[in-house]
Amino acid sequence: MSGPRGGGGEESGGGGAVPEEEPTGAVPGEEPAGTGPVPGEEPAGGRDPGLQPERTRLAWRRTTLSCTVAAVLAVKTTLHGGVGTLHLVAAALCLLVWLGFLVVAHCRIRDLALHETSPPAMTRRAAVVAVACSVALAVFAVAMVV
Numbered sequence: 001m002s003g004p005r006g007g008g009g010e011e012s013g014g015g016g017a018v019p020e021e022e023p024t025g026a027v028p029g030e031e032p033a034g035t036g037p038v039p040g041e042e043p044a045g046g047r048d049p050g051l052q053p054e055r056t057r058l059a060w061r062r063t064t065l066s067c068t069v070a071a072v073l074a075v076k077t078t079l080h081g082g083v084g085t086l087h088l089v090a091a092a093l094c095l096l097v098w099l100g101f102l103v104v105a106h107c108r109i110r111d112l113a114l115h116e117t118s119p120p121a122m123t124r125r126a127a128v129v130a131v132a133c134s135v136a137l138a139v140f141a142v143a144m145v146v
Contacts, residue, residue, distance in 0.1 A: 053119050057112045063134075064105045070137050071098035077145075086143070094140045101133035 074094040078087045104126050112119050 053112045053116050056119070057109050060105050060109050060112075064102060067098050067101050067133070067137060070141055071095055074141060090140045090143045094137060097133045097136045097140065100129060101137070104130045104133065 071094050074091050078091040108122060108126065108130075
């Protein structure tokens with residue numbers, strides 16, 4: 001008589017068929033290595049970016065809207081409060097920074113719309129300008145409140 005698995009011997013039906021074993025390192029139920037797409041290779045039809053470029057465009061639009069709200073609130077605060085030199089300079093700088101951010105965002109949104117299948121990477125200069133504008137807008141907003 002054989003062991004609990006019933007492998008081999010006369011009781012298993014003869015024939016001596018040995019069940020296939022999984023290759024070394026393979027996980028039962030998964031495809032063996034080398035049958036799926038190779039990382040770094042493009043599919044046969046080219047790159048499929050999915051909805052990523054659209055999500056990125058929408059994120060740029062939301063950020064632009066946030067900066068617009070901050071600039072409008074800066075101007076509103078200046079007009080309703082006592083119009084001092086510091087407030088006027090801060091409001092003017094807010095508008096200038098807002099315009100700079102609008103230029104960077106517009107260029108990035110346009111690049112994403114024109115090159116939907118393979119959007120170009122954002123340049124280092126544009127990234128630095130976008131971050132600088134965001135930080136400057138926050139600093140000017142704090143200066144307006146204080």
